[in-house]
Amino acid sequence: MDFVLVGSLVVGALAAAGAVILVGELLPATPALGPALQRLHPELRRQGRLAGADRLLRRFPVPYESLALLGRTAGYYYASLLTAALAGMALPVLLSVMLAAAGRHLPAPAIAASATLSLATAAVFAVIAHSDLQFRARRVRREFRSVVAVYLSLVAMERGAGHGSVESLERAAEVGDGWVIRQIRQALLRARAHHRPPWEELTALGRELGVAELGDVGQIMQSSGQSGAQVNRTLLERADSLRDQIRADALSRAEATTGKLEIPGAILLFILAAFVIYPITQQVYIGIT
Numbered sequence: 001m002d003f004v005l006v007g008s009l010v011v012g013a014l015a016a017a018g019a020v021i022l023v024g025e026l027l028p029a030t031p032a033l034g035p036a037l038q039r040l041h042p043e044l045r046r047q048g049r050l051a052g053a054d055r056l057l058r059r060f061p062v063p064y065e066s067l068a069l070l071g072r073t074a075g076y077y078y079a080s081l082l083t084a085a086l087a088g089m090a091l092p093v094l095l096s097v098m099l100a101a102a103g104r105h106l107p108a109p110a111i112a113a114s115a116t117l118s119l120a121t122a123a124v125f126a127v128i129a130h131s132d133l134q135f136r137a138r139r140v141r142r143e144f145r146s147v148v149a150v151y152l153s154l155v156a157m158e159r160g161a162g163h164g165s166v167e168s169l170e171r172a173a174e175v176g177d178g179w180v181i182r183q184i185r186q187a188l189l190r191a192r193a194h195h196r197p198p199w200e201e202l203t204a205l206g207r208e209l210g211v212a213e214l215g216d217v218g219q220i221m222q223s224s225g226q227s228g229a230q231v232n233r234t235l236l237e238r239a240d241s242l243r244d245q246i247r248a249d250a251l252s253r254a255e256a257t258t259g260k261l262e263i264p265g266a267i268l269l270f271i272l273a274a275f276v277i278y279p280i281t282q283q284v285y286i287g288i289t
Helices: 003-026 033-040 043-051 062-071 074-100 108-160 165-173 179-193 198-209 212-222 228-286
Strands: none
Touching: 033 228, 062 074, 062 108, 062 198, 074 108, 108 165, 108 179, 108 228, 165 179, 165 198, 165 212, 179 198, 198 212, 212 228
């Protein structure tokens, strides 16, 4: 075998592959139509949720609202649960392997117990992954509600400036560049593209994300056939009530966190009391005996 010839062929193939990759990077890329169509037609994404592998797992409760808030899909949810379950299942096995490597052989009942423990830890890790997803979704939902309260005030200001209902919603959505405002702006863009009332699109977005406060904007603006001053007053009152609700929720969370912080202090006090009482009881016991 001529190794020089083989080496030359390998080098030539690598050089050709590099040239193809370089040309492919320099050429204009094909636009990703899938994400654009999903933004313009979210109902197609909702209808396709039960397609493919989801149809096999449709009996399991999937937090679609939380996934939509975090920008994740059902496939990501199942993959995270499976990864967490596999990690939990591997933990007892890893401990058994470490003990065996240290020269400590486990008896047969202990091996059976470790198998049961693997299933238990897999279930616990899967529940933890689900709880983490819900926790992050609740945090994003609180942020969404805060931005909706500001958006209500901005819409009221635009209405007070003499703009129409649709124009007020669109002009208020142009202020800011956060993720929540972008979602509202995309919903208004879909409504304009499909020639639908924007309040219907906002209500559908609030229902999809589990943010009922966003649907209040659509319901108030839908009744804008009344006098402008009354609509402004309704918007401002709803914004004030939403802020009060946000403050009350923050206060309740702070009180709950304060209560949880008292638990470590009580445990530490109990340990210190045990350290103080134990020598005294030992002296008393020795004196009695």
